[in-house]
Amino acid sequence: MTNGESATRIQVERRARILEAGLDVFAAEGFRGATVDGIARAAGLSKPNLLYYFPTKEAIYVALLGGLLDMWLDPLRALDPSGDPLTEMLAYIRRKLLLARDFPRESRLFAGEILRGAPEMGEMLSVDLRELVDARASVIARWMDAGCLARSDPHHLIFSIWALTQHYADFEVQVRAVLGRARDPWAEAEAELERHFRRVLKPDAPPAPQDRP
Amino acid sequence: MTNGESATRIQVERRARILEAGLDVFAAEGFRGATVDGIARAAGLSKPNLLYYFPTKEAIYVALLGGLLDMWLDPLRALDPSGDPLTEMLAYIRRKLLLARDFPRESRLFAGEILRGAPEMGEMLSVDLRELVDARASVIARWMDAGCLARSDPHHLIFSIWALTQHYADFEVQVRAVLGRARDPWAEAEAELERHFRRVLKPDAPPAPQDRP
DNA sequence: CGTCACTTTGACCAGACGGTCAAATCCAGA
DNA sequence: TCTGGATTTGACCGTCTGGTCAAAGTGACG
Structure with a gap:
């Protein structure tokens, strides 16, 4: 199996194991709290062996973050502009909540990065994230203009969805306590x-002014 | 000035400076990321001098957390069971938001601690926090029973308030991006x-069935 | 002025941590 | 079986970090 240009089967498998272990450790301890030794142990590798696949601790971290934002934005990306507004929004909210429930480590890793001021993510946030949110916000605004959703600021509406769904993952100890x-x-x-x-989104006055003769 | 039993004026002033500096550093870097040297520098003291006032880094951290929870729960504590339900709730929400706006470092410090699983706060959460929340939740439940507020689970209603208000402080970089x-x-x-x-809280059916003769 | 408790500090230590390196081991293909 | 690249590792290094300590400085009060 001469290596034409990229990864050996072992490389693929090891990198995946390292990322998995890194996710575990980074999510639990934060970037500063995590140690290369700890990640290596969690991955079942020796420290130098881990460093053979990723040059630095930071490299593992940014590799994780890179894949993360995509996954995190998928539910919003899936919002269908041609669907029924209320159904679409409720489906988005549900997808986001289930994502937080099923991937709490990812959620916490993300939260930790943002909390610290997003030193490794600044660019992604103000470019990729912002573009997608602006696009979806204008879809939502159109829905509101059409009277299908209660009027509010679409950006803040999206924030409220993020805040509420992620709260259950990021602050799980508090919620449980x-x-x-x-x-x-x-x-x-x-x-x-x-x-x-439903309360937040349901338009208050049905937009039919002339059906009560 | 023979020291009867407690603090010198210098002790009071130095401890306060250290806590202030610790808040700065811990909020920005997290517990693991913060260094004693860093806190000492921020407080304008030498490291051994700082350790003269607090025995360990952890001691500074827990001292901060201790004072924090109280402050953080004040708005909820101030909820007046005898006031007008909707007014009280909106006032609570506003107080909580302003607290997050005016004390973002405290908010982030708290968030970081919870994110990491509240290793130093577990007790406080499941005792003090829980008691207060249970008490206020039953007040809110009574308001709902009386038809003054839309029916929902009071605990989750409180969570939603926390999530939304703190989101703007803890994820400020994201919001700004x-x-x-x-x-x-x-x-x-x-x-x-x-x-x-207002949408979430306003009762849907006005509880007056017989005032349209 | 002398005393004594309070305060401050430079030097130091032991352990942890991120990362390196040369040598050993493994293994697919000829 | 041999070979050469891929993989793994024990030993090691420089730095950082939390914390200690003995000694020096400071100032209120007798």
Whole structure:
């Protein structure tokens, strides 16, 4: 198997294992708190061996972040401008919540990066993220203009969706501490968020002024 | 000035300076990222001198957290069970948002601690925090029963308030990246949050069935 | 002025950490 | 079986970090 230009089967497998381990450790300890030794141990490799696949600790971190933003924005990207507005929005909210539920490590890694001021992500945020959000915000604005959704600022509406969904992943300890052991945060969140956003999104005055003769 | 039992004027002043500096550094770099030297420099002291006032780095951190939770819960504590429900809730939301706006370092410090699983705060969360939230949640539940507020789960309603208000402080870089430089996140947030929660809180059916003869 | 508790500091230490390197091991293909 | 690149590793290095310590400085009060 002469290596034409890129990865050996082992390289592919090892890199994946390292990223998986890195996600675990970075999400739990943060960038500064994570140690190369710790990641290597979690990946079942020796430290020098890990450094054979990624030159630095930072390289692992940025590799993770790179793949992350895409995944994180997928639900928003999937918002269909030609669908039914309320259905589309509620589906987006649900997708986002399930993403946070099923990938809490990714959510926390992302949150940690932003909390620290996004030193490794600044560019992505103000370019890729902003473009996508602006595009979707204008779709939402159109829906509001058409009277299909209650009027509000689309950007802040999106923020509210992010804030609420990620809260359950990023602040899970707090949520659990408050709710106690008997309750199921995620199941409740799913129901409550739908109720919450139905209220927020439902247009208040039905846009039919002349059907009461 | 023989020291009867507690602090010298210098001790008071130095401890305060150290906590202030610690807040700065911990909020920006996280617990692991912060260095004793860094905090000492920010406080204008030498490292051993700082360690003369606080025995360890952790001691500074927990001292900060201790004072923090109280401050952080004040707006919720101030919720008046005998006030007008909608007014009280909107006032609470506004207080919480202004707190996040005026004390973003505190907000981020808190967020970082929770993100990491609240290793130094577990107790406080599941005791003090939980008690207060349970108490206020039952007040809110009573308001809902009386038809003064739309029905929903009070705990999750509180979560939604926390999530939305703190989002603007903790994820400020992201918010700014998306909104661009021309817009003022905090001013907009104030207006949007009021609109948002008016919708969420306003009871849907006015509880007066017999005043249309 | 002398005392004594309070305060400050330079020098130092042990451990942890990110990263390097040369040597060893593995393994697919000839 | 031999070969050469891919892979793995133990030993090592310089730096950083949390924390210690003995000694020096400071100032209020007798």
